[in-house]
Amino acid sequence: MSTFPRTIGRPLDSESARVRAQQISALTDPVNLRLLSLIAATPESQRSPNWLAEALSVPGAEVNRAFTDLTTAGLLTKDLRDQYQLTADAWVRFGRLLASSGAGETERSEVTAPIHARAVPPVISRIVDDLSYRFSSTFSRETVARYVTESYSLLADRAHIVRFLPSLTAKFATDRLSALATAGGLVLRGTPEVLFVCVQNAGRSQMAAAILRQLAGDSVHVRTAGSAPAAAVHPVVVEALDEIGVPLATEFPKPLTEEVVQAADYVITMGCGDACPIYPGRRYMDWVLEDPGNKSLAEVRVMRDEISARVHALLADMGPTNQPAIR
Amino acid sequence: MPSSARHDDADAAQPITPLDRTAAEVLARTLRAVADPTRLQLLSMIAGAVSGEVTVGDLATPLGMTQPTITHHLRIMVDDGLLVRDQRGRQVWHSIAASRKSAILDLLR
Numbered sequence: 001m002s003t004f005p006r007t008i009g010r011p012l013d014s015e016s017a018r019v020r021a022q023q024i025s026a027l028t029d030p031v032n033l034r035l036l037s038l039i040a041a042t043p044e045s046q047r048s049p050n051w052l053a054e055a056l057s058v059p060g061a062e063v064n065r066a067f068t069d070l071t072t073a074g075l076l077t078k079d080l081r082d083q084y085q086l087t088a089d090a091w092v093r094f095g096r097l098l099a100s101s102g103a104g105e106t107e108r109s110e111v112t113a114p115i116h117a118r119a120v121p122p123v124i125s126r127i128v129d130d131l132s133y134r135f136s137s138t139f140s141r142e143t144v145a146r147y148v149t150e151s152y153s154l155l156a157d158r159a160h161i162v163r164f165l166p167s168l169t170a171k172f173a174t175d176r177l178s179a180l181a182t183a184g185g186l187v188l189r190g191t192p193e194v195l196f197v198c199v200q201n202a203g204r205s206q207m208a209a210a211i212l213r214q215l216a217g218d219s220v221h222v223r224t225a226g227s228a229p230a231a232a233v234h235p236v237v238v239e240a241l242d243e244i245g246v247p248l249a250t251e252f253p254k255p256l257t258e259e260v261v262q263a264a265d266y267v268i269t270m271g272c273g274d275a276c277p278i279y280p281g282r283r284y285m286d287w288v289l290e291d292p293g294n295k296s297l298a299e300v301r302v303m304r305d306e307i308s309a310r311v312h313a314l315l316a317d318m319g320p321t322n323q324p325a326i327r
Numbered sequence: 328m329p330s331s332a333r334h335d336d337a338d339a340a341q342p343i344t345p346l347d348r349t350a351a352e353v354l355a356r357t358l359r360a361v362a363d364p365t366r367l368q369l370l371s372m373i374a375g376a377v378s379g380e381v382t383v384g385d386l387a388t389p390l391g392m393t394q395p396t397i398t399h400h401l402r403i404m405v406d407d408g409l410l411v412r413d414q415r416g417r418q419v420w421h422s423i424a425a426s427r428k429s430a431i432l433d434l435l436r
Contacts, residue, residue: 003409007376007377007378007386008372008373008375008377008381008386008389009371009372009375009376010371010372010375010389011368011372011389012365012368012371012435013388014368016367017364017367017368017371018364020364020367021361021362021367022362023364024358024361024362024367025362025435027354027355027358027362028346028355028356028359028362029355030351030352030355033346033354033355033358034345034348034351035348037345037346037351038345040345040349041344041345042345055345091436092433092436093434094433094434095433096429096430096433097354097430097433098345098346099344099346133426193394197345197408216434236346252407261334263340315378
């Protein structure tokens with residue numbers, strides 16, 4: 001017996017433990033494990049039943065048995081087009097394990113972008129105080145200070161951001177610290193993380209994120225970033241979203257940083273090209289969409305509706321467990 | 328239109344190389360050690376420990392289990408390299424092996 005109670009984690013409740021144990025049990029069968037890995041790694045168009053049986057070099061009946069096992073365990077689901085897809089649970093809990101050797105354990109690298117030596121205004125120390133308190137169970141004050149200062153520099157370097165710089169810094173730093181906590185596994189989170197990346201983080205990614213937030217609420221965690229962020233969200237985009245009752249008021253373009261990619265389970269790129277770092281075991285998707293920056297409201301409405309349809313399909317792909325509950 | 332556009336690019340970027348037979352067999356063996364609700368509960372408590380390590384006594388009380396039961400489960404995970412055991416004086420401490428940490432944390436999400 002210890003003389004004083006030590007702080008240890010709260011145990012998973014028995015139902016959560018049972019579900020996870022069942023999923024893991026399904027993957028203790030090597031054929032099931034290889035099938036799940038193969039589906040994660042192979043474009044849908046290639047995955048005919050014959051091709052899968054051949055790639056696994058097992059009889060077709062074995063492949064069918066594996067499909068049933070994985071579906072029963074909640075690791076595979078059929079999408080709207082009757083195609084098998086990994087569920088959100090499968091990506092979140094096993095995504096990194098399903099990638100081939102060496103990739104299974106990626107070293108967690110703390111972000112070490114240079115911090116510009118510059119005088120920071122007093123309000124920044126105030127933000128450091130507040131966020132140190134908020135993240136005190138997860139990060140040291142030094143880590144919080146480093147992220148806040150760096151976030152301030154990243155935003156301030158883009159000279160056009162002048163208004164609301166302190167509040168934007170606080171929001172950006174909070175996002176990055178919670179992403180860092182998730183990437184490092186410091187926060188146990190059962191909800192899938194989706195990251196939308198475009199070039200300016202002013203149109204496409206903001207629209208997709210706002211629509212997904214509206215649809216999924218707390219059941220999905222949504223972040224956005226841009227490889228070359230603009231000064232502000234395009235007004236025409238805010239207007240087009242307002243027309244369908246989707247708010248975008250507090251969002252602002254943010255640079256792409258490593259920890260938000262690390263934290264994501266689904267990374268959806270929209271024309272950011274090679275700027276988005278690739279980590280194994282995330283689901284990457286590329287949505288080919290034009291930049292709405294110089295488009296008319298009528299054209300942006302069409303884009304908005306296309307993005308909305310894609311977001312609905314994405315949510316359906318993520319599996320029934322993450323649909324908003326029907327009351 | 329949206330529904331037709333999806334087919335072209337939904338799977339455009341796929342950075343994963345699938346597991347080969349040997350890798351899958353090795354991983355399946357490791358997963359056997361954690362395919363148990365009690366062991367997952369133990370891992371969640373160790374993962375959330377502020378100092379990163381716990382004693383058998385720390386774990387037994389919240390789960391309402393006896394120390395020999397806990398010891399049995401811990402030994403299975405130590406044998407498989409998921410946990411590291413460290414005896415200091417009369418106390419035995421268990422922590423999650425550094426190389427397995429992120430994989431275990433994913434399983435608990």
